[in-house]
Amino acid sequence: MKNKTLNLTLKLTRNIAYAATLALFAAGASANDRLFTYSYEPETMPQGAFEVEQWVTWRALRNSRVGQDNYHRFQFRTELEYGVTDRYTVGLYVNEQYERFRDPGTRRSMDEFCWKGISLENRYMVLNPATSPVGLTLYLEPTYDGIDFELEQKIILGQRHGDWKWAVNLIHATEWEDHFEETEGEVEFTAGLTRMIGKHWALGVEARNHNELPEYREWENSALYVGPVVSYRRENWWATLTVMPQVWGDNFHGPDPDGNRGLELEGHERWNARLIFGFSF
Amino acid sequence: MLAAVLGVASGFAGCQSSAPDGGTASVPVLTAEAASAAGLSAQEAADATHLYVAKCAKCHKFYDPAEYTQKEWDMWMRKMSRKSKLKPAQEELLTRYLGAFREKPDLPGTK
Numbered sequence: 574m575k576n577k578t579l580n581l582t583l584k585l586t587r588n589i590a591y592a593a594t595l596a597l598f599a600a601g602a603s604a605n606d607r608l609f610t611y612s613y614e615p616e617t618m619p620q621g622a623f624e625v626e627q628w629v630t631w632r633a634l635r636n637s638r639v640g641q642d643n644y645h646r647f648q649f650r651t652e653l654e655y656g657v658t659d660r661y662t663v664g665l666y667v668n669e670q671y672e673r674f675r676d677p678g679t680r681r682s683m684d685e686f687c688w689k690g691i692s693l694e695n696r697y698m699v700l701n702p703a704t705s706p707v708g709l710t711l712y713l714e715p716t717y718d719g720i721d722f723e724l725e726q727k728i729i730l731g732q733r734h735g736d737w738k739w740a741v742n743l744i745h746a747t748e749w750e751d752h753f754e755e756t757e758g759e760v761e762f763t764a765g766l767t768r769m770i771g772k773h774w775a776l777g778v779e780a781r782n783h784n785e786l787p788e789y790r791e792w793e794n795s796a797l798y799v800g801p802v803v804s805y806r807r808e809n810w811w812a813t814l815t816v817m818p819q820v821w822g823d824n825f826h827g828p829d830p831d832g833n834r835g836l837e838l839e840g841h842e843r844w845n846a847r848l849i850f851g852f853s854f
Numbered sequence: 855m856l857a858a859v860l861g862v863a864s865g866f867a868g869c870q871s872s873a874p875d876g877g878t879a880s881v882p883v884l885t886a887e888a889a890s891a892a893g894l895s896a897q898e899a900a901d902a903t904h905l906y907v908a909k910c911a912k913c914h915k916f917y918d919p920a921e922y923t924q925k926e927w928d929m930w931m932r933k934m935s936r937k938s939k940l941k942p943a944q945e946e947l948l949t950r951y952l953g954a955f956r957e958k959p960d961l962p963g964t965k
Contacts, residue, residue, distance in 0.1 A: 659912070
């Protein structure tokens with residue numbers, strides 16, 4: 574057990590060191606900043622530009638009724654983005670995950686660090702926000718880890734108004750699990766509104782509503798998160814952080830599995846937070 | 855929630871401001887007279903506007919060159935040209951195009 578914990582610690586340390594190395598490597602480059610972490614903005618990268626992004630998403634706290642006390646999940650994504658044209662951007666992600674919780678039934682702690690596959694992001698800007706009332710970008714991202722395959726689609730809307738900026742994403746994803754034996758649908762809405770404060774800072778609010786539809790036969794659950802988003806940018810890099818508590822959730826099938834009338838804690842957590850560092854060159 | 859979000863979104867869309875001569879707030883329009891005074895042909899002015907939309911206005915609002923010293927403006931042009939991966943000819947064209955606004959800060963479409 575000690576060896577396993579040591580291995581996990583080493584893997585986490587390796588990821589942090591990896592992110593730090595990327596930061597140093599890209600320190601002389603130019604940036605293409607994001608003002609939200611859950612919502613994409615319609616702008617795509619300039620043709621010929623590269624960017625590296627390091628994502629860390631923290632999902633925390635379910636409950637003992639669903640057999641997951643002291644629940645924590647860290648999702649790591651490292652992305653290399655490239656502007657193919659001024660309207661079309663591609664990105665390659667490497668995904669990993671660390672999950673830990675305590676099973677109150679067996680009183681045993683579980684933790685696992687696992688590879689979550691690679692993703693190929695495609696973003697095409699249909700309407701440039703500079704010349705249209707609303708910017709519109711379409712997004713398609715397949716992910717494969719050798720066992721599960723996911724295909725995610727997004728409609729990305731957004732616009733800038735002086736120092737204000739908003740974005741709305743409509744998201745659908747299908748996940749084929751266990752070598753295409755099972756299917757799960759996901760529908761998600763995200764939105765963000767932020768204001769630039771001076772040259773470097775932006776402060777706003779971000780919201781996310783996530784819904785699960787196993788086998789597309791039933792609408793299993795829904796959870797709504799709302800919280801602040803803060804962004805800091807320099808010429809060559811940027812960082813954006815969102816911290817969102819679950820403010821409402823419900824489970825629609827059978828007896829409430831988590832025993833919580835106001836939140837959904839079987840497929841979602843009490844807290845979601847995401848930090849993204851971006852470095853362009 | 856979606857209805858509320860779309861409501862906010864449409865409200866903002868309704869607030870989209872326009873420059874007096876028809877350009878959007880983030881894409882000011884250089885008059886033919888001003889372009890000519892800056893030594894830009896009609897074709898060059900059109901190309902520069904297209905370039906400005908694709909490389910600059912997509913990501914940020916219009917910054918009036920007249921509000922910067924020449925030294926400051928040159929520095930920002932260099933930085934932003936690097937960031938948006940402009941080729942030398944594109945940088946030169948955009949510099950002349952934006953310079954026209956700098957020379958004539960009272961041009962229509964710049965405020």
